[in-house]
Amino acid sequence: MATVSMQQGYAAVLCVLAVLGLEATAPGECELTRLLQDKLQYEMRLQYMKHYFPIDYTVQVQYEEVLRPSNITRLRNGTVSEAALRYLWFHVSSQAVLRIREVLPEKHPSWKYTQELCQLFDALGEEYSKYRQVRISWSPLGPQPSTLHTHGLARHAPTAVSPRVGHSTGTDTFPADVEAVVADVVKLVHSAGAESRSKAVRPKALLDNCLKVMRMLYGVPCRWEST
Numbered sequence: 001m002a003t004v005s006m007q008q009g010y011a012a013v014l015c016v017l018a019v020l021g022l023e024a025t026a027p028g029e030c031e032l033t034r035l036l037q038d039k040l041q042y043e044m045r046l047q048y049m050k051h052y053f054p055i056d057y058t059v060q061v062q063y064e065e066v067l068r069p070s071n072i073t074r075l076r077n078g079t080v081s082e083a084a085l086r087y088l089w090f091h092v093s094s095q096a097v098l099r100i101r102e103v104l105p106e107k108h109p110s111w112k113y114t115q116e117l118c119q120l121f122d123a124l125g126e127e128y129s130k131y132r133q134v135r136i137s138w139s140p141l142g143p144q145p146s147t148l149h150t151h152g153l154a155r156h157a158p159t160a161v162s163p164r165v166g167h168s169t170g171t172d173t174f175p176a177d178v179e180a181v182v183a184d185v186v187k188l189v190h191s192a193g194a195e196s197r198s199k200a201v202r203p204k205a206l207l208d209n210c211l212k213v214m215r216m217l218y219g220v221p222c223r224w225e226s227t
Contacts, residue, residue: 028127030222033214036120037224039113040211048110049100049204058200061099064188066201067092069212075181084182086217090128091186093210094121100203110203 072085097117104111188197218224 029124030218032120032124032127033218033222034224036117036124036214037211039117039120040207040214044113045204045207045211048113049207050202052108052110053203056202058202059099059103059206060198061096061201061206062189062191063197063199064185065092065096065099066199066206066209067213068209069216072213072216078181080179080182082217082221084179088182088185089210089213089217090121090124091189093214094118094125095189096206096210097121100206 067089072089075085075088097114101111101114101118104114215224
C-alpha cells in the first residue's frame with residue numbers, strides 16, 4: 001500500500017496534469033482494471049455467461065445500461081473528457097453486472113463468478129473515492145466538498161446514483177470533470193421505475209461490451225499490450 005507521502009506526491013502531480021489539460025488514472029485503477037480484464041477472458045465469459053444459461057437467455061436492462069464502443073467514439077468526438085468516459089463506463093458496467101447477479105440464485109454455477117466481478121467493481125469504486133479525496137485535498141484551488149465521494153462503489157452518490165451497488169444518499173452532486181451529458185446518463189442508469197426504457201440483452205453481450213469499452217478507455221493510460 002502506498003504511503004501517505006506517496007499519495008500526496010501523486011496528488012501534486014495530478015494537479016499539474018490538470019493545469020496542463022491532461023488526465024490520469026487513480027493509483028490502483030490500472031491494477032484493478034487489469035484484474036477485471038483477466039476475469040473477463042473470452043473463455044470465462046463464454047462458460048459463465050452463455051454455457052451456464054439457457055439458450056437465448058436474456059436479462060432485462062435499461063437502455064442506458066448498454067454501452068458500446070461506438071457510444072464512446074461518439075462521445076469522444078463530442079469532446080467528452082476521458083475521466084468522464086471512465087466514470088460512465090464504471091457506473092454502466094457495475095450496474096450491468098449487478099443485473100446479471102440479481103437473476104442468479106446462489107447455487108447457480110455462474111453466481112460466484114458474477115459475485116467476484118461485483119467485488120472487483122466495489123474495490124475499483126473505493127479506489128476512485130480515495131483518489132478523488134486525496135486529489136481534492138491538495139488542489140491549488142482548495143478543497144472542493146461537492147466533488148467528494150462521488151466515484152466508485154463507495155457509500156456516497158448523486159441522486160439515484162449508487163456508487164456501492166444498491167445504495168443512494170439522496171445528494172445531487174457530480175465530479176466537476178463530468179460533463180452534463182454523462183451525468184444525465186448516469187442518473188438514468190440508477191433511476192427507479194425505468195421499465196419503459198428496458199431492453200432484453202444476453203448476459204455475455206453485457207460483459208463483451210464491458211470489456212471492449214474498458215480496453216478503449218484504459219489501454220493507453222495503463223499501457224496495456226494490444227490483445
